[in-house]
Amino acid sequence: MSDKVEKTEREGRRNFLKGIALGSAALGGGLVTPDLMLGSNGQAQAATSDEMVKMAFVQIQPHTVSSAWSVGLEEVLSTQQNIDYKQLDGQNKVEVQVSLIDTLINEGTKVIFLQPIDSVAVGPSIKKARRRGVAVITLNIDASEEHAAHVEMNHYYGAMDIAKEMGKRMGGKGKVAILNAPPGIIIRDQRTNGFVDGMKKYYPDIQIAADQVADWSRKKAQDVLSNILTAQPDITGVYGVNDSMALGAVDVAKQKQILDKMVIFGNDGETAALESIERGELTGTQFTDVYQQGRFAAAAASVFVSGGVTAKDFKKQAKLLMPYTIATAENVASIQPAQRW
Template structure:
């Protein structure tokens, strides 16, 4: 698990000495949609394994299935159960704010994981644990600029509309290109909803519409490989640079074949462990960083040998 040195040191001391951890605490988690991709599936498995390894922790593991109303109901259920802390992977960063406020009023600390909630909810949470999605978008833009030599026409396949991770990665990418690589033009953006099959269809439409596509930026490699598959089927993959923002195993393999240019390396195992450790800390009354990011470096064909193939 990667945390800032200060947070790691404080947590290590507090977790050994805090009286609250001498007794079992219950942490509830409501996730976005475990079945939508292998990242979330791996995250859940790692979360449960980490919790089971700690005899002082009980967990209530819930999944919203991508349904905002269901997630709000799950948060309310966890409040009624009087858990010691709640971890939320928001299905919609704006819609969950009222439920998060209810948890705060009930005296239950809330940790947001992986995808941030809307700013209106910041006063009601103790910490965000996850990647810096703005930075990830910026990294992807920098890789796209390098790959195209600063000039070209590209398309963008974004994540699920309304989903904070999708919004932030798109913003980071677009802002970085506008500021430092204006010669690369985004001709169109369409959502892929984190789904490979849908992203393949989106890319098929792009290929029909545009005779020249120099690059494709996708909000994660699951969508990016869908776009790559469409371009390969159309015989146009060799003329296009493909870049993602979370490196999946399929993206890693495509890099190894020279078909996929780059992405951002993000571990769902570290994501899950970081969220659990943050929740344990806030439940025991510790002060933690409001933005508790873990590292997500660039990965390209040139440096991929320095990274293990993702497990998702």
């Protein structure tokens, strides 16, 4: 896609969604107005026209998912004239992410969007933010310390639906290998448990014959699946807990010339996965519009600030599960270019 076309689509998406985003915020309690700020004591106070509300997104590390979240966040926040938004890189290091959060709190940031590297390790920083009235909104990976809100892909139930569709395409029988993420990440457990429970529920005759870690990596998935198939050549189904690992499985199946005998599903809905489905390679994936996920989080943040709501006001953490589509060759064309990330 050319830069000009991509820019036109991005601007079109932004203009089209301004009304939706602003309407969502209005439903929640009105828009951010240029004369509202939160004081250091966490209370609403008048602001002069040149004062800005600081918001920031602290990601784990650069990735297509977090980049798309940030686009969605910025599309909404840029419509507010007094919000200063930035995206920061946690460098996949807990200590870096904790340091960034603490710095943002000290700088007077009012909302922190967070993709935690370690759900427990960031707890003390989230607790500090709450004491200072800073609203923390987590994306996809929840934190053990309660905070304002959590917006996530529908990991568990989406994985159940992947199992249902995958089992149907396998004819209700056969062996499946899971290419998994490292232990200790909550979405790994949700996506694995949902898939396993889905197979038990819908297709109990399908055996999960292997479940091995491939580190979210396409290259690692190639190596892992090659070894699995050497030991168990009768495996005909592969579930990659993310699209990168599923695409690694596609690479192996093509190399071994067994793609027509394999049913391979991923999870996330990256553009590369959707294009692979359109080429007749990857069987399917769970697609989530992560631009929209960012927009929802930003709309909530705008409502918090405009309503003078701080982290001290929350009695219980809110949670939002995103809608999803199990994308296959039959319906992938319905996912519009502006939705793809």
